[in-house]
Amino acid sequence: MPQIKVMVERCKGCERCNDACPQEIVKMSPQMNAKGYQYAYVVDGSRCIGCRMCAISCPDSAIEVFVEGTQYEFFAY
Numbered sequence: 649m650p651q652i653k654v655m656v657e658r659c660k661g662c663e664r665c666n667d668a669c670p671q672e673i674v675k676m677s678p679q680m681n682a683k684g685y686q687y688a689y690v691v692d693g694s695r696c697i698g699c700r701m702c703a704i705s706c707p708d709s710a711i712e713v714f715v716e717g718t719q720y721e722f723f724a725y
């Protein structure tokens with residue numbers, strides 16, 4: 649199963665990942681990070697298809713996607 653890691657302190661709450669996820673499983677937390685932004689998190693990781701759209705869409709490289717042990721992040725493209 650793909651795994652999503654959100655680096656909470658990098659997130660600025662822009663919601664691009666939320667809009668990009670075809671499974672609609674990336675949401676914004678009601679909690680805030682140290683910068684005062686609501687950060688992204690995955691609500692149901694079991695539905696993730698590993699498409700990496702969330703990581704690609706993030707302007708701050710705050711999301712990493714791991715598929716079968718391989719790490720994908722924005723700079724990998």
Ligand code: SF4
Binds near residue numbers: 668697698701
């Ligand atoms: S990898 Fe794709 S399906 Fe999984 S959380 Fe990111 S955008 Fe959604």
Ligand code: SF4
Binds near residue numbers: 687705706707708709
């Ligand atoms: S796209 Fe990146 S910065 Fe924007 S809400 Fe998602 S994780 Fe945070």
